[in-house]
Amino acid sequence: MALRIATRVAAFLGSVLVASILIFIVTSALPGDVAQVILGTNADPAAVEALRQRHGLDRPLPVQYLDWLFGMFVGDFGHSYLTGQSVISRISPAIGVTLSLVLGGMLFAVLFAIPMGMIAAIRRRHASGALASALSQIGLAIPAFWAGLMLVYLFAVNLGWLPANGYIRFGNDPGRWARHLVLPVLSLAIVQGSVLSRYVRSAIIEVLGEDWIRTARAIGWTKWGALIRHGLRNASLSVVTVLGLQLATLFVGAIVIESVFALPGLGSVLLAAVAQRDLMIVQGTVMLLVLAVLVINALVDLSYLALDPRLRSRR
Amino acid sequence: MRSKFISLIGGVIAVALILTGCAGNGGNGNGDNGGGATDTLVIGAVAQPPTMDAVTNDSAAIPQVLLYNVYETLVKMGSDGELQPLLAQRWEVSPDNLTYTFHLEPGATFASGKQVTSTDVKHSIERIQAGEPATNVLQTQMEVVESIDDSDPAVAVITLNRSSNAWLYNMSSTGGMIFDSESDADLATTTAGSGPYQLKQWNQGDSVVLERNDDYWATRQPFSEVTFRYFSDPNAMNNAMLSDDLDIISNLQAPQAIDQFSDESRFQIIEGTTSGEVVLAMNHENEALADVRVRQAIMHAIDRQALVDTIWNGHGTLIGSMVPPTDPWFEDLSGEYEYDPEKAKELLAEAGYADGLTLRLRLPVLPYATSGGQFVASQLGEVGITANIDELEFPARWLDEVLTKADYDMTIVSHVEPRDMVKYADPAYYWRYDNAEFRTLMEEADAGSHDEYVEKMREGARMLNEDAAANWLFLLPNLVIAREGITGLPQNATSLSFDLTNIAAR
Numbered sequence: 033m034a035l036r037i038a039t040r041v042a043a044f045l046g047s048v049l050v051a052s053i054l055i056f057i058v059t060s061a062l063p064g065d066v067a068q069v070i071l072g073t074n075a076d077p078a079a080v081e082a083l084r085q086r087h088g089l090d091r092p093l094p095v096q097y098l099d100w101l102f103g104m105f106v107g108d109f110g111h112s113y114l115t116g117q118s119v120i121s122r123i124s125p126a127i128g129v130t131l132s133l134v135l136g137g138m139l140f141a142v143l144f145a146i147p148m149g150m151i152a153a154i155r156r157r158h159a160s161g162a163l164a165s166a167l168s169q170i171g172l173a174i175p176a177f178w179a180g181l182m183l184v185y186l187f188a189v190n191l192g193w194l195p196a197n198g199y200i201r202f203g204n205d206p207g208r209w210a211r212h213l214v215l216p217v218l219s220l221a222i223v224q225g226s227v228l229s230r231y232v233r234s235a236i237i238e239v240l241g242e243d244w245i246r247t248a249r250a251i252g253w254t255k256w257g258a259l260i261r262h263g264l265r266n267a268s269l270s271v272v273t274v275l276g277l278q279l280a281t282l283f284v285g286a287i288v289i290e291s292v293f294a295l296p297g298l299g300s301v302l303l304a305a306v307a308q309r310d311l312m313i314v315q316g317t318v319m320l321l322v323l324a325v326l327v328i329n330a331l332v333d334l335s336y337l338a339l340d341p342r343l344r345s346r347r
Numbered sequence: 348m349r350s351k352f353i354s355l356i357g358g359v360i361a362v363a364l365i366l367t368g369c370a371g372n373g374g375n376g377n378g379d380n381g382g383g384a385t386d387t388l389v390i391g392a393v394a395q396p397p398t399m400d401a402v403t404n405d406s407a408a409i410p411q412v413l414l415y416n417v418y419e420t421l422v423k424m425g426s427d428g429e430l431q432p433l434l435a436q437r438w439e440v441s442p443d444n445l446t447y448t449f450h451l452e453p454g455a456t457f458a459s460g461k462q463v464t465s466t467d468v469k470h471s472i473e474r475i476q477a478g479e480p481a482t483n484v485l486q487t488q489m490e491v492v493e494s495i496d497d498s499d500p501a502v503a504v505i506t507l508n509r510s511s512n513a514w515l516y517n518m519s520s521t522g523g524m525i526f527d528s529e530s531d532a533d534l535a536t537t538t539a540g541s542g543p544y545q546l547k548q549w550n551q552g553d554s555v556v557l558e559r560n561d562d563y564w565a566t567r568q569p570f571s572e573v574t575f576r577y578f579s580d581p582n583a584m585n586n587a588m589l590s591d592d593l594d595i596i597s598n599l600q601a602p603q604a605i606d607q608f609s610d611e612s613r614f615q616i617i618e619g620t621t622s623g624e625v626v627l628a629m630n631h632e633n634e635a636l637a638d639v640r641v642r643q644a645i646m647h648a649i650d651r652q653a654l655v656d657t658i659w660n661g662h663g664t665l666i667g668s669m670v671p672p673t674d675p676w677f678e679d680l681s682g683e684y685e686y687d688p689e690k691a692k693e694l695l696a697e698a699g700y701a702d703g704l705t706l707r708l709r710l711p712v713l714p715y716a717t718s719g720g721q722f723v724a725s726q727l728g729e730v731g732i733t734a735n736i737d738e739l740e741f742p743a744r745w746l747d748e749v750l751t752k753a754d755y756d757m758t759i760v761s762h763v764e765p766r767d768m769v770k771y772a773d774p775a776y777y778w779r780y781d782n783a784e785f786r787t788l789m790e791e792a793d794a795g796s797h798d799e800y801v802e803k804m805r806e807g808a809r810m811l812n813e814d815a816a817a818n819w820l821f822l823l824p825n826l827v828i829a830r831e832g833i834t835g836l837p838q839n840a841t842s843l844s845f846d847l848t849n850i851a852a853r
Contacts, residue, residue: 064743068751070397071482072405072742073762076775077751079483114397114404115535126552181582188590196586198576199553294576294583296553303579304552308397309743 149232
């Protein structure tokens with residue numbers, strides 16, 4: 033048990049280091065630099081060079097990398113070349129936006145996927161089960177951004193029920209915060225929920241064939257009762273794995289949805305910073321995203337221990 | 348069983364709310380969805396300001412929000428293209444054009460309450476001259492300032508080291524913004540100006556919220572709050588306008604979308620000119636393009652009216668040189684090189700390219716440039732010029748390869764700065780246009796009297812046209828969409844500012 037956790041932590045640290053090197057190499061390979069963008073179409077080469085020196089961009093790349101890496105060890109992810117703000121203060125308002133979107137999307141995806149998957153599995157030989165499967169197929173085929181555009185067109189532009197885009201902070205006005213999130217969260221949830229319901233369906237079909245379900249039925253449980261009492265926890269193992277993987281794809285999906293709904297989340301921070309070549313912000317943000325994904329994966333691994341007593345007892 | 352399940356869901360929702368609430372609760376006052384309210388105004392715009400300090404960054408998005416609205420200048424550019432008093436009540440120029448005496452508005456104060464004095468004028472200009480943080484274009488603009496006498500707080504006496512017409516004009520733009528010299532605010536994220544609005548909140552990536560300066564020294568503004576919301580996706584901006592989340596679209600990005608706003612009971616469309624010349628630039632270091640006959644052939648080869656009709660839905664003005672109609676020296680030269688593919692072929696043959704010519708057309712990824720580039724390439728193909736298109740990310744990659752390294756033969760980009768014709772006098776600029784006669788003309792124009800200035804500038808514009816220094820495809824239109832009831836929007840964009848000071852709402 034302790035060894036399992038220790039290997040997991042070592043793998044985690046190794047991944048962080050490799051990720052930091054990859055991120056630095058990729059951002060350094062981007063053509064153009066922040067000094068040129070700051071000085072714009074009126075730049076003269078001497079001024080660009082002076083500005084590069086001022087920001088330390090003329091130093092050798094390994095020096096710049098180590099500078100950044102050691103900064104991160106003491107919690108300093110870097111500072112914006114444009115405003116001097118720290119990465120943390122630049123992205124902390126954006127984290128709230130993206131988290132609202134991702135957690136909201138996940139929540140609604142689960143709320144949609146579990147009943148849909150169960151119906152599709154249990155009633156798979158009936159019309160209602162086939163309908164549930166068909167709906168999730170359609171949901172799978174729709175790109176999230178297109179779903180977003182259609183939802184905006186219907187509910188914002190035509191019916192005027194909800195705002196077309198934009199973001200209000202929860203602390204300013206919780207009601208308007210929720211209204212602004214309805215359409216983006218739905219666009220994400222439709223696609224993610226459809227994917228998830230396929231996994232729920234196959235997990236439950238598998239569980240339904242197990243002996244202990246038959247035993248439960250034999251002692252008088254109904255099909256649904258046996259499934260909810262004994263089946264869901266077993267089916268949840270594979271569903272949680274998928275959920276963890278999906279959380280990472282939800283972050284990616286959120287970046288696209290942010291652009292459709294003009295939400296100031298991490299995706300828009302990244303896009304703006306890449307366009308401006310504010311590379312410290314790019315590196316810092318991507319690094320934090322990588323950390324988030326790695327932490328989620330580690331937690332998923334550890335959650336198996338909680339869900340599956342067989343793993344706990346193993347030495 | 349069921350109640351357990353419901354309480355579980357309830358718990359998950361509560362946790363989600365707490366998490367997102369905590370993370371998102373960083374400040375107050377986000378953009379209001381103006382819609383029907385008349386006390387606030389929400390404006391949709393495209394490019395976001397990368398910082399709040401216009402002195403340190405060349406982005407036109409900064410003066411769009413701040414110039415005249417938050418920071419004021421001694422003199423202001425009116426929508427008729429003439430200079431008007433602002434912080435300077437009046438000004439006198441010595442007969443040798445070297446000494447400018449600005450009499451400051453006695454009542455003018457900064458948002459901090461401090462009076463605007465000649466020391467602030469001195470501080471603001473010297474901040475640019477001191478260099479380090481300032482962009483080289485502003486430094487160059489203020490190089491002509493020899494000294495600033497602030498012995499009388501109410502009068503700023505500025506002496507130039509040479510006569511310069513452009514300088515006073517530059518003082519009406521970014522370089523002339525007057526900063527509060529006693530403020531120790533971080534100008535990259537906050538503001539210290541004397542305008543009718545001050546920065547309330549900057550939601551990076553989303554919006555800039557201005558609030559009314561209730562102690563403003565001149566006429567109080569009708570809006571307590573004005574929000575500039577930024578959209579990278581033009582469709583999202585149009586949707587926000589259509590669902591009444593915006594009061595104004597500062598400049599419509601996709602003219603094809605204009606029909607969506609044809610309902611006159613809801614929207615008004617204001618169409619005028621900007622100072623954004625869409626230039627098909629030709630690299631004069633290229634052997635073929637150094638030949639005036641080749642450049643003239645390219646002028647004759649492209650049907651500019653058809654180009655505007657095709658790529659910009661017919662909105663836009665044909666210009667014929669680097670001058671918008673709002674400049675005093677404008678002369679309509681758009682008919683000088685009529686569309687004539689046969690003539691183009693003749694000129695190419697004369698120059699020795701009868702068998703064809705291959706050029707690289709390196710385009711920034713911007714709507715007018717990529718669609719304009721396709722049109723240009725196909726018309727050039729008809730006269731025997733093969734234009735090989737490649738697309739470069741804008742701004743970073745285009746700035747690096749085209750602007751800095753001049754590694755291109757032709758490109759298309761819009762030059763938005765007002766009165767930027769003088770850039771043809773800089774042989775190091777990416778056009779690599781080296782014309783001593785034009786340079787002398789620009790120097791004489793800058794140093795001469797006002798009448799000479801206008802006369803020589805007109806002569807210069809004509810010279811560029813005759814020399815086919817570039818192919819000026821068209822002038823970007825100023826297409827403003829506003830909800831019904833908004834008044835005071837200028838028809839033409841003559842400065843970099845989106846000037847709020849005359850806007851009112853019913």
